[in-house]
Amino acid sequence: MKLDPKIPGGPLEQKWERHKLEMSLVSPANKRKFKVLVVGTGLAGSSAAATLAELGYQVEVFCYQDSPRRAHSIAAQGGINAAKNYQNDGDSVMRLFKDTIKGGDFRSREANVYRLAEVSRNIIDQCVAQGVPFAREYGGQLDNRSFGGAQVSRTFYCRGQTGQQLLLGAYQALSRQIGAGRVKMHPRTEMLDLVVIDGRARGIVTRCLQTGKIESHSADAVVLATGGYSNAFFLSTNAIGCNVTATYRAYKRGAAFANPCFTQIHPTCIPVSGDHQSKLTLMSESLRNDGRIWVPKKPGDKRHPNSIPESERDYYLERKYPSYGNLAPRDISSRAAKEVCDEGRGVGPGGRGVYLDFADAIKRVGRVTIESKYGNLFDMYERITGENAYEQPMRIYPALHYTMGGLWVDYNLMSNIEGLFVIGEANFSDHGANRLGASALMQGLADGYFILPYTIGHFFANAKKEVISTDHAEFKRCEAEVHERIRKLLSIKGRKTAIEFHREAGKLLWDNAGMSRSERSLKEVLKRLPELREEFWRNVNVPGTDADLNQALERANRVADFLEFGELLAYDALTRDESCGAHFRVEHQYPDGEAKRNDADYLYVSAFEFTGVGNTPILHKEPLKYEFVTPTVRSYK
Amino acid sequence: MNLTLHVWRQKSRTDEGRMETYLAKNISPDMSFLEMLDVVNEDLIKHNKEPIAFDHDCREGICGSCGLMINGVAHGPEKATTACQLHMRHFEDGAHIYIEPWRAAAFPVIRDLIVDRSAFDRIIQAGGYISVNTGGAPDGNAIPIPKENAETAMDAAACIGCGACVAACPNASAMLFLSAKVTHLANLPQGQPERVQRVKKMVEQHDREGFGHCTNIYECEAACPKEIPATTITQLNRDYLLAITAGGGPGARKGGAG
Numbered sequence: 001m002k003l004d005p006k007i008p009g010g011p012l013e014q015k016w017e018r019h020k021l022e023m024s025l026v027s028p029a030n031k032r033k034f035k036v037l038v039v040g041t042g043l044a045g046s047s048a049a050a051t052l053a054e055l056g057y058q059v060e061v062f063c064y065q066d067s068p069r070r071a072h073s074i075a076a077q078g079g080i081n082a083a084k085n086y087q088n089d090g091d092s093v094m095r096l097f098k099d100t101i102k103g104g105d106f107r108s109r110e111a112n113v114y115r116l117a118e119v120s121r122n123i124i125d126q127c128v129a130q131g132v133p134f135a136r137e138y139g140g141q142l143d144n145r146s147f148g149g150a151q152v153s154r155t156f157y158c159r160g161q162t163g164q165q166l167l168l169g170a171y172q173a174l175s176r177q178i179g180a181g182r183v184k185m186h187p188r189t190e191m192l193d194l195v196v197i198d199g200r201a202r203g204i205v206t207r208c209l210q211t212g213k214i215e216s217h218s219a220d221a222v223v224l225a226t227g228g229y230s231n232a233f234f235l236s237t238n239a240i241g242c243n244v245t246a247t248y249r250a251y252k253r254g255a256a257f258a259n260p261c262f263t264q265i266h267p268t269c270i271p272v273s274g275d276h277q278s279k280l281t282l283m284s285e286s287l288r289n290d291g292r293i294w295v296p297k298k299p300g301d302k303r304h305p306n307s308i309p310e311s312e313r314d315y316y317l318e319r320k321y322p323s324y325g326n327l328a329p330r331d332i333s334s335r336a337a338k339e340v341c342d343e344g345r346g347v348g349p350g351g352r353g354v355y356l357d358f359a360d361a362i363k364r365v366g367r368v369t370i371e372s373k374y375g376n377l378f379d380m381y382e383r384i385t386g387e388n389a390y391e392q393p394m395r396i397y398p399a400l401h402y403t404m405g406g407l408w409v410d411y412n413l414m415s416n417i418e419g420l421f422v423i424g425e426a427n428f429s430d431h432g433a434n435r436l437g438a439s440a441l442m443q444g445l446a447d448g449y450f451i452l453p454y455t456i457g458h459f460f461a462n463a464k465k466e467v468i469s470t471d472h473a474e475f476k477r478c479e480a481e482v483h484e485r486i487r488k489l490l491s492i493k494g495r496k497t498a499i500e501f502h503r504e505a506g507k508l509l510w511d512n513a514g515m516s517r518s519e520r521s522l523k524e525v526l527k528r529l530p531e532l533r534e535e536f537w538r539n540v541n542v543p544g545t546d547a548d549l550n551q552a553l554e555r556a557n558r559v560a561d562f563l564e565f566g567e568l569l570a571y572d573a574l575t576r577d578e579s580c581g582a583h584f585r586v587e588h589q590y591p592d593g594e595a596k597r598n599d600a601d602y603l604y605v606s607a608f609e610f611t612g613v614g615n616t617p618i619l620h621k622e623p624l625k626y627e628f629v630t631p632t633v634r635s636y637k
Numbered sequence: 638m639n640l641t642l643h644v645w646r647q648k649s650r651t652d653e654g655r656m657e658t659y660l661a662k663n664i665s666p667d668m669s670f671l672e673m674l675d676v677v678n679e680d681l682i683k684h685n686k687e688p689i690a691f692d693h694d695c696r697e698g699i700c701g702s703c704g705l706m707i708n709g710v711a712h713g714p715e716k717a718t719t720a721c722q723l724h725m726r727h728f729e730d731g732a733h734i735y736i737e738p739w740r741a742a743a744f745p746v747i748r749d750l751i752v753d754r755s756a757f758d759r760i761i762q763a764g765g766y767i768s769v770n771t772g773g774a775p776d777g778n779a780i781p782i783p784k785e786n787a788e789t790a791m792d793a794a795a796c797i798g799c800g801a802c803v804a805a806c807p808n809a810s811a812m813l814f815l816s817a818k819v820t821h822l823a824n825l826p827q828g829q830p831e832r833v834q835r836v837k838k839m840v841e842q843h844d845r846e847g848f849g850h851c852t853n854i855y856e857c858e859a860a861c862p863k864e865i866p867a868t869t870i871t872q873l874n875r876d877y878l879l880a881i882t883a884g885g886g887p888g889a890r891k892g893g894a895g
């Protein structure tokens with residue numbers, strides 16, 4: 001496997017401009033001869049599909065929900081970063097670039113990240129033009145806030161519904177193209193395989209979730225925008241349907257999977273309330289701007305929070321990280337919460353929770369101000385927990401939230417399989433070992449609106465034009481495999497449900513490959529997961545048939561992939577014998593518990609090649625070169 | 638708590654469908670309504686029966702996937718709450734709960750509690766957008782937008798497209814859904830050029846899909862989990878009137894709300 005990142009030469013600030021100039025173009029008349037399949041309608045997929053159709057390509061789009069507007073991006077709350085420097089507080093492309101590189105703990109590519117920061121400015125302009133109702137100041141200018149550990153205010157937002165509004169903007173752009181007949185939309189359709197012929201992606205195999213029909217689609221390029229794999233851990237803040245199926249099956253067809261162990265845990269989620277829990281709910285990180293995090297000093301202190309006096313509270317983030325305090329980055333805050341709970345000082349049912357207290361903020365600025373800032377979040381908290389956070393502190397706990405890892409792509413966002421592009425959370429490209437708040441929305445839209453539309457043209461201009469029919473033997477072979485797998489799932493008729501397997505595998509990962517990892521715990525995953533997988537294929541019960549809408553079958557199909565993928569994640573975490581960003585190996589920490597990076601041995605991207613289920617994958621290393629910034633120890637003290 | 642569920646089961650579009658009864662046992666008051674259904678479904682699967690099909694995804698009240706008539710009320714008894722955010726502490730132990738799909742000619746049942754809401758997508762495709770291509774947009778701060786207008790636009794843009802408004806309306810009208818989008822875009826300067834055409838095209842599509850007419854009953858407003866105000870319908874009516882009397886002239890002619 002050859003992994004050439006294809007990073008253009010020249011000074012950092014000029015790479016993308018120069019590359020754009022050097023890339024070949026496809027003439028307007030020729031564009032309509034090329035067909036692109038876009039899988040996924042989140043920010044990345046919708047923005048890419050709309051833009052490609054505007055340019056004149058033939059576009060077909062797929063999503064598993066009943067409407068493209070419901071993609072998981074809709075749930076993003078906090079905001080989107082852009083280096084606009086509207087607040088005149090010293091922001092710039094260079095600063096956003098440096099923050100992102102540092103936030104990623106020096107495990108991402110300089111050139112990609114610089115381009116992201118550069119393009120971020122266009123995103124805001126584009127979204128405003130589409131009618132995204134960003135928050136405004138009284139003078140009519142766009143408002144910004146500081147978010148997730150940034151020292152400048154560069155985050156644009158639409159109340160607590162930024163993802164929703166950005167996605168609706170992209171959805172409307174996509175709808176305009178669908179209405180004009182330039183995009184064919186396939187909702188309730190799941191991609192179950194990638195078809196690769198002579199090393200080039202030629203199409204996909206899908207299942208219509210309404211009728212069960214298995215179908216092949218051939219095209220000149222395939223774009224995966226299928227989101228992240230947090231649900232490998234069962235409980236996460238992701239939507240229930242989020243899955244690894246599309247990217248994992250592409251991996252099985254030869255695409256390299258990069259940094260699967262880089263998974264992010266979000267510090268401010270509502271804690272688990274019982275075994276019935278189907279997902280976890282995120283409380284926007286913006287709450288940390290005003291809330292103070294604490295636990296009782298004494299382990300096992302069961303008093304009501306309001307009757308624990310100041311002197312018996314430990315505001316542990318403020319204590320340990322005086323300059324960032326409650327705004328310390330996500331991985332640091334998350335681990336600190338786990339630590340105090342491990343010490344027996346956690347609060348709430350099960351002792352896995354810490355307080356996020358607004359009492360001081362309410363005293364300082366008044367309840368009305370807090371209500372206007374966070375009212376919807378307080379309401380949501382009360383709906384779920386039945387507790388009023390104006391009167392007593394919220395309880396929060398970290399949960400799986402985002403996955404930095406994904407399919408390996410080069411600077412052009414193309415995977416190692418020719419013609420297979422990967423965008424948004426599904427690729428690995430920009431966030432290194434840890435993503436900064438409000439940067440995923442930025443990356444999804446950067447990829448979809450402003451990067452892929454250029455680079456895919458360059459690919460078409462240089463690739464051999466050749467139409468391959470879905471009657472080709474390879475399409476038939478892939479279809480047959482998909483059929484066979486579904487038949488098998490339905491025929492086992494065992495005693496456990498797919499959700500039970502999912503919950504078990506998720507807990508295994510969360511306990512052993514979650515917030516902190518060790519050689520021992522990772523080996524435990526590598527031992528237990530194959531056993532669970534074996535049991536699954538012997539003992540799962542999937543009722544119903546394959547010829548209609550069958551949600552139990554959909555779930556089982558996705559769980560089967562998680563059961564294989566979890567092993568890859570653990571294996572990556574095992575071979576990366578250092579701590580960096582969100583990847584915390586307990587063997588590698590400073591005396592104060594900070595992650596200890598090892599640049600001498602691990603300054604590379606891990607990209608894995610599939611060698612068969614249950615076999616050890618081949619690790620390929622893409623070395624990371626830092627020409628413009630010098631990796632330093634991340635310090636948030 | 639223990640509950641008795643009466644659930645609409647329908648195998649396919651053409652199947653007749655009927656209510657069936659299930660017991661939901663050992664339900665925790667901390668469960669969401671959908672988690673309660675998960676428990677019932679897990680039990681059905683264990684007994685080799687087909688689980689109850691219902692749409693859901695985010696379970697955070699934002700994707701608009703879930704939609705159930707619970708005891709005859711769209712999304713159930715809690716105000717401004719989607720079914721996925723409704724928690725069982727709002728029900729009495731021993732209660733009987735009736736669960737049905739959205740009922741509307743324009744939303745045919747696909748299976749059990751799942752309906753086909755693609756008509757909503759087609760209404761947006763007909764004109765619920767601003768026609769700008771990617772690239773070449775002016776600076777985001779080039780056109781100041783009064784905070785008040787941005788807020789009004791955002792109030793309307795909060796619609797999640799779940800269809801509760803249609804399900805709640807005795808006429809099965811989608812006017813609140815439609816007016817939410819119209820109001821969102823009509824309050825922004827970027828939405829002005831196409832303002833009149835947009836309304837016309839969207840209303841025509843709405844009627845083509847077989848949704849009923851609005852007769853100002855406002856059940857939609859009461860059922861809306863995002864509290865989209867019925868004043869958006871007033872805005873729609875005004876713009877629509879303008880569209881048909883002005884014969885689709887320039888949109889910005891009545892710039893008042895813009």
Ligand SMILES: Cc1cc2nc3c(=O)[nH]c(=O)nc-3n(C[C@H](O)[C@H](O)[C@H](O)COP(=O)(O)OP(=O)(O)OC[C@H]3O[C@@H](n4cnc5c(N)ncnc54)[C@H](O)[C@@H]3O)c2cc1C
Nearest residue numbers: 040041042043044064073078079191227424425438440441
């Ligand atoms: C609760 C929450 C809050 C967040 N808040 C923020 C925030 O404030 N700021 C920020 O920057 N980021 C935030 N994030 C992260 C961000 O929302 C996501 O990373 C981003 O939206 C991912 O977008 P995407 O387009 O890559 O994928 P998604 O939006 O996940 O879309 C995936 C698409 O792929 C489709 N799909 C998946 N698998 C298949 C398949 N096999 N076949 C067919 N279709 C398939 C789905 O139907 C869907 O359309 C948040 C995330 C969560 C969970």
Ligand code: FES
Nearest residue numbers: 694696701703721
């Ligand atoms: S499941 Fe998304 S709104 Fe209910």
